[in-house]
Amino acid sequence: MDGMRARVLVVDDDPALAEMLTIVLRGEGFDTAVVRDGSKALDAFREVHPDLVLLDLMLPGVSGLDVCKEIRAESGIPIIMLTAKTDTVDVVLGLESGADDYVMKPFKPKELTARIRARLRRADVGSAERLRVADVEVDVPGHQVTRDGEPISLTPLEFDLLVALARKPRQVFTREVLLEQVWGYRHAADTRLVNVHVQRLRSKIEKDPEHPEVVVTVRGVGYRAGTS
């Protein structure tokens, strides 16, 4: 990242895992900070100013979901959760509380670093590009989304998702394609990621999320940008 090493805040209560994560991440060229107590995570976050948060959902004391919500309330930085739970409800709850992506324990180091890099790599800025979806304006280099001049605050992931759809307004994106383009998954992965984040995006940019006009569902296929 422009010569500077990206900083990852690891929030995990397991000392061995936290240390191992540090070893792996340092080996991959990241700076790391570790916080073992969920209740101190927010303070550490303010102090460290990380580029990404690696959050273990099963923390003693404060629920990982709460930590996720607290951080998300302050910042849109990428949050990847580490989870041992595979139940739909738990994964969806984690994503709904603001996580961008999740990695299921046990994971391979390469899998984890691939996910982290995918989240840190931002969409290509390109030229001074302005996109329009329905009645929403997207200023790609400025990372600004507006409706009638009113700015709408999106997390970087939500922004990337919207830009990916808006750049090819006539194309219908399957969930798998979106996973590859936005999340950086090479192989098909959990399409729930797409579903949850589309819902989150809609809740911010749609006038009526029940009847979406910006991100339109194409039944049986996927999503596409609404016509302007």
Next chain:
Amino acid sequence: MTAGPAPNASAVGAAAADPPPVSGRAAGVWVRVRRDFDRVRVRVAFWSRSLLVRVVVLTLTLSTIVMVTLGLILEQQITTGLLRSKIDAATAEIDSARQTVQASLSGADSDPSSLREQLKLALGEIGRADGSSDAQGSTAGVFEPVIVPSRIGSEADLAITQPTDDVPAELRARIGQGQIAYQYTTIVREGQQIPALVMGSPARTSTDSFEVYLIFPLAGELGTVQVVQRTLLVGGIALAVALTLISALVASQVVRPVRRAAASARKLAAGDLAERMPVSGPIELATLANSFNGMAEAIRVQIRQLEEFGKLQRRFTSDVSHELRTPLTTVRMAADILHDGREDFPPHLARSTELLVDELDRFESLLADLLEISRYDAGMAELSAEPIDIRSSIFTSIGAAESIAAQLGVEIITLVPDEPVVAEIDTRRVDRILRNLLYNAIDHADGRPVEVELAADDDSLAITVTDHGVGLRPGEAGLVFNRFWRADPSRQRQTGGTGLGLAISLEDARLHGGWLQASGAPGEGARFRLTLPRQHGGLITQSPLPLRMGAEPVLTAPAGTAGTAAELSHPEQIAGMRMMVEDGTLKPVPNDDELHPETVPSAGASAALSLTESTPDPVTGEPDQVLQSRPKPSAVGPGS
């Protein structure tokens, strides 16, 4: 020709002009009567099951019988009493009348006219026997005297108006024989029929003999009896009604708490574990309420305990998941770092590292499968269905299995429609099913091609995965879905299966409301068929693809895939017994291509059975089951 169903309908048609014989008609009537009777009996049976109704009806019936009997006896007694006193009085009256006649007519003239005068006089005398001016004898009541001279042939000669016709001939015959007798008869007075008592006596004078009759109209007595009858009827009805009401009241006293208990039990059964009966009223009912409440409390405690166990079980699963996975993650990462640097290690350390990583992979997938199956066992599995083109699932799964297939030299042949096949499915689970089926097929293909075929109709879609490898021995198709079951323990798993894959796949299929079935023959391969409803919650009645191998030629291959279809359409003729498994239950393959759980009657199933060479399984006679229900796949145990 009878009213019963004719054995030969056409023959009957020719003779239809003949009227049906009487015996036939009678039989028809009898049948109708029997049917009506049965209907009534059913209805009575229904009502007699209500305690209240039964008590009330019984009380009403019995009290009516008692009332009627009592009323009849009373009426009889009263009537007899009234008549007896009437007869007593009448006897006295006839006695005095006889004496009067004897006195008045003694030495009567034989000349009819003077006799007439004397008779008139005598009649008048009898009428005033007690000496009162106009009222007749008060004890016996009003009477009409008749005097008939015996010797005169016809009293018409006497020209006296007296109601001689009202005296019954029978009585006159007896009086003529010199007896004193009486008889009841009916007389007509003022246009009304009135019962009457006629008392007769012979009266002899020195010269002549007469018959004296007194006719006592019983109007008064009739009136009295009628009043008594009315009183008895009204009283009886009132009493019966009162008794019925009382019995209903008493019965409801018993029935109401029973109903309350039933209502409480119903609420309890519906899940309201806090439901209790009020303990009040008579001792018996309070005991009932106490026992009920005791039972409810025991049930509540038991259920709470079971819930607690279930919660603990799920909690345990979840905890194991986390507690085991966290250290495993650390180990995994450490092993991978070692693995990455294994070039710098001496050979034995390098190999150890490789083994470590490989076995960690196995350990991980085993752990994942165990957790998945325990989630199913705990009933925690949820379906997140969404419409998706099922072909993408097939390609994804084939993509995942391609490298291992290439390693083992197994070609995967795909036959799917050109147009999208959209269905509401849980992609994660369907991908897993297909992956498991593919790995399983590749593992057992012995290097021969594996075929994956997709077909769909309006309601359902079917995917078959067919290999032409070792196949399934008789009885094995029933075991493939069992946990940790292996066809050949010495056979090595190349694809790293855990032994839980097919068991989980079966659960995944069930969760969709679908079927997962296997069939095969030894040495010829095996086919697994997944049938899913295209709408979430839809019911499947048939599968678009045959489960049996060798039934392919019905392929409706689109033009682009004609070559593939040709490859598939010459399967070797397979002889010998085939086995298949339906919902975890082993059964020989019926001759019919399709097995429709709803439409195959048991007779059809047994007909199909006779086409196979042996019937090793006792459950084969049953109609096939839909996988909607959740019977355990271990219906055919490994020991069988």
